Structures are given as structure tokens and as C-alpha cells.
Amino acid sequence: MTLRLYNTLTRRKEEFVPLDPANVRMYVCGPTVYDYAHIGNARPVIVFDVLFRLLRHLYGAEHVTYVRNITDIDDKINARALERRGARNVPVLDVLRELTEETQAQYLADVTTLGNLPPTHTPRATDHVPQMIAMIAALIEGGHAYAANGHVLFDVASKSDYGKLSRRPLDEMIAGARVEVAPYKKNPMDFVLWKPSDENTPGWKSPWGRGRPGWHIECSAMAGDYLGETFDIHGGGIDLLFPHHENEIAQSECAHDGHPLAKVWMHNGFLQVEGEKMSKSLGNFVTIHDLLKDWPGDVLRVNMLKRHYRLPMDWTVIGMTESRNLLFEWLGQLTQEVADAVRLEPGRYVSADFVEALADDLNTHSALQEVHRLRNVAAHKPSRGAKLTLADSLQLIGLLPFNVSQSIQDLFPNPSADNNEIARAIEARNAARAAKNFAEADRIRDDLLAQGIQLKDSPSGTTWEVKR
RNA sequence: GGCCACGUGGCGGAGUGGUGACGCAGCGGUCUGCAAAACCGUUUACCCCGGUUCAAUUCCGGGCGUGGCCUCCA
Numbered sequence: 001m002t003l004r005l006y007n008t009l010t011r012r013k014e015e016f017v018p019l020d021p022a023n024v025r026m027y028v029c030g031p032t033v034y035d036y037a038h039i040g041n042a043r044p045v046i047v048f049d050v051l052f053r054l055l056r057h058l059y060g061a062e063h064v065t066y067v068r069n070i071t072d073i074d075d076k077i078n079a080r081a082l083e084r085r086g087a088r089n090v091p092v093l094d095v096l097r098e099l100t101e102e103t104q105a106q107y108l109a110d111v112t113t114l115g116n117l118p119p120t121h122t123p124r125a126t127d128h129v130p131q132m133i134a135m136i137a138a139l140i141e142g143g144h145a146y147a148a149n150g151h152v153l154f155d156v157a158s159k160s161d162y163g164k165l166s167r168r169p170l171d172e173m174i175a176g177a178r179v180e181v182a183p184y185k186k187n188p189m190d191f192v193l194w195k196p197s198d199e200n201t202p203g204w205k206s207p208w209g210r211g212r213p214g215w216h217i218e219c220s221a222m223a224g225d226y227l228g229e230t231f232d233i234h235g236g237g238i239d240l241l242f243p244h245h246e247n248e249i250a251q252s253e254c255a256h257d258g259h260p261l262a263k264v265w266m267h268n269g270f271l272q273v274e275g276e277k278m279s280k281s282l283g284n285f286v287t288i289h290d291l292l293k294d295w296p297g298d299v300l301r302v303n304m305l306k307r308h309y310r311l312p313m314d315w316t317v318i319g320m321t322e323s324r325n326l327l328f329e330w331l332g333q334l335t336q337e338v339a340d341a342v343r344l345e346p347g348r349y350v351s352a353d354f355v356e357a358l359a360d361d362l363n364t365h366s367a368l369q370e371v372h373r374l375r376n377v378a379a380h381k382p383s384r385g386a387k388l389t390l391a392d393s394l395q396l397i398g399l400l401p402f403n404v405s406q407s408i409q410d411l412f413p414n415p416s417a418d419n420n421e422i423a424r425a426i427e428a429r430n431a432a433r434a435a436k437n438f439a440e441a442d443r444i445r446d447d448l449l450a451q452g453i454q455l456k457d458s459p460s461g462t463t464w465e466v467k468r
Numbered sequence: 469g470g471c472c473a474c475g476u477g478g479c480g481g482a483g484u485g486g487u488g489a490c491g492c493a494g495c496g497g498u499c500u501g502c503a504a505a506a507c508c509g510u511u512u513a514c515c516c517c518g519g520u521u522c523a524a525u526u527c528c529g530g531g532c533g534u535g536g537c538c539u540c541c542a
Contacts, residue, residue, distance in 0.1 A: 029542075041542050075540070168471060168538075181539095191539060215540040237542030238473080244540075269473080270536055277535075306481085312474060312535060322480070322492055365481065372491065380507095438501055445503075456505045465505085
């Protein structure tokens, strides 16, 4: 089994060879915590969680380190905190703390409901300011950064291969820039490493005065802290390609004697909602939190994995409905006994074709097709082995429920009638059928259907399920 | 304006220089008092215009469309 991953750095699918098979290391850019996470935020979380699980499967669970940070220093946070305080007479920094803690807790709850494993480390920017300051100092020392006007800026001209990830020629970017360039910059593309803070803005003591880090440095500092100078995989949304990831590379490599930051750079595609760009002004801004009121988390997960991670994806209600029906088909073949058996020995029964599909640049679409094939095998030639294979494959992508029947029930709205009531109605209907009183029998059936109960007759008796 | 990605049937989506993957939905059939479920079968496609070729959805060029990035949006 060889794992192949598309590397944005080379624009090619490459065979993945870990730097150290005993410790495969991955960093993914996490959220900036100022508001509920939306479904666009959910995509990289789910995609890289599947990669995390695959790496654990291939190299052993204890041989993979996954870091996903929390960015809790940011000007959007500052702005939101001021807004949130309003006219209240409380320190804005207290409000800000409250905001980031709340948002972070909500985020972690949301992504857990989506079936994602906790990363090995979830570092917060506020806990790593000394590391950032040290890195900035090293950059100045090495001639890659300069202090100007209370700010510290990265000197883009000091790195000859700046732009190698996004493959943007510097001069063209400058020509097309839409934003006014701060006068103290040596070069228009120079970016902020450190900037001064006033009393209403979080700030830390530094050699350059009380201030706060710029946007990109927190990822460089935390990645270096937990994963070392060079690690295996760096992931995030395609929108972060430039400038965020480009600048991470510039900072880290210059601070680390030119050692590369990550071997493989992976980027997930953008997400649209019902064919339109998701935006607050269009009113189609879908948060994970809201979505989970209407759909179980694993339906959203299936929906996300149906699409290859690099392609743009359109999120639609119809797509969600399809995903729910698929999941219903798959889970319907499982028993609790099988699910429990698989959980005891993860990876033992998984389908080789399924793993093969995932190993081909995380082709989850193709992997789910294999799941569907396994479902058909389990349905047509039921055997414990077939069920085990299906269950273990689902487990590998985080779709194996702890409580099978509960998860199946949760896929559809709960019926208003209780089980005894339904059993009595079925009895009455069958009595009517026996008496050839079909009008009465059909009335009872329609009545139940109106409550969301769909009857199914078979030679061995009448069963029911929640209407799909 | 610059750079980049994507464009396949009702929907989701593989894939290939020449026999129309597959899934969902639909349709037909078996079964059923009638339905549902189950099972069997099945219709519809490759954005447009050129070029290369015996042959292009597949290669090349040019359009068009959608989306992304271009200093803090995953």
C-alpha cells in the first residue's frame, strides 16, 4: 500500500514517504475564534481528520502527531469584542477573553459532533506568544525582518524564492494590488510580524514595545514548537494558499536556516451553498451549529466526503438528503455486535480496495463507492464477515456509530406515535385485511403514514420504519 | 488587470484517442387486495468554436461560464 498525495508545492501527486515513520507529523490551520464555525470551516476539519485516521491506520495510531491550532489573537476578534461590549462598563479585554473561550468551546463541540477525532495537540496562539517573539527576534537577527514605526515587518526581498508555493511573480502582485501600501514598508509585499497594541487591544511585552503578533506568525511558531523545523504535511483551505501559507513558509524557513517547513502542502477546495458563494449578505451563511439542529453530524460528514477534497463543492439540501439516505442504507446492514467487535480491533477487517481508494490522494468519493458495494454484498449475501468489512471501513473514515440503532433512528424525524400504539394499529389493520375490509386497512395505513410511519408487509408479518 | 481551479445525463460523480463506469432519482416488471419494502430490467451526457487524427468527451489552441486568491476569509 503506497499513499499518494497531491502536493501543492510541486503541483503533482507524489508518493508519501514520511520523514520518520515512527512519528508522522501533520499541521492544519485551525479556526480564528470570533464566531460560530460555518460549513466551509468544516471541510478542512473533516478532510484532514480522514487523513489523520488513514495515517494512523498505515503507520500505527501512536506514530502520528496531528496539530490543529486555535487562533485567538486577531483583529477580527478585537473588533467583535468591542462590538459585544457595547455600552457596558466592563474591560474590553475581559469581553474578548469571554468571546474567544466561548467560541472555542463551541467549535470543539461542533467538530466533535461531526465525528472528528481530537488532534494530538490543539495549541492556542495566546499560549505561544513567547515562541513568536523569539522567532521574530531570530528573523531580525538573520536580516529577514526589520522594525519600522512600532511594527516589525518581514523583508520579502530577503528571501529569493518567496512565492514558490503560490507561484506568484512578485512584480505582478504588486501591480495588481488593491490595497494602499503602508509608507513604512520597504517593499509593498512585506508583511507584519508584530504590531503595537493600545489599551483596548490585547498586547504582550516585547523588544519592540507592547504589541501583538501579525497573522501568520502564530502558525509558524506553534508548528515549530510541536512538530519541529520540518514536518511531513501541512494542510488548510485553498484560500489560505496566499498569503497565509506563503508567509508561513517564508518566516519558518528563514528562522530555521532555510530548512523546509513541510514536505507536502495540501489544500482543500472551496465550498458554495446552493450554487452561490456563502456570505452573510446573501443570507446563505450556514453555521455548523445551525445545521446540526436539522441533521445528524454523520450526514454532514458523508456529504462532505462524497466530494474529492480538492474539487470545489456545492453544498445543497438535496445533497444532504441523498447523503442521509446513503447512510441509512449502510448503517442498516450493521448490528451492534458487529460494530462493537470492529471497535475492539480497528483496521482488522477493513476492505483493501477501500484503503486503496483513500491512499490515492484521499479519494473519499471512490472510497464511499466501495462502501456502497460492501453494503450490497452484506445485503445480498448476509454474513458476519461482510458486515465486519463494511463496519470497519466505515470506522476508518469516522462513520461507525457507537449505538447503531440509535444512529439509524436519528437519521429521520421521530414519529409522534409510540411503539405500542403502532403495534396495536398494525394488529387492527391486519384484522381488517383478513376480513377483506381493505378500506379500513388502508385508512389505518394512511393514518400511520401521516405520522411518519411507513408499513412494510412481508410473508413473515408486517414491519414498519420511519418514512424516508 | 494578474495568477489559479473547475465545467460530463434530472442530481452526484468516475473514466477513456475508437465497445455510453457507478450511485441516487425516474421508468418498466415480479411480488402484493392495493401500496410500501425487496428483487429483476432500463432511458438520458461529455460548455462552445477551431486544430491534430482514420477517429476526440478524452490531446492542442481560442472563447464562454462558475468559483478562488491578489495583506489578515477555511
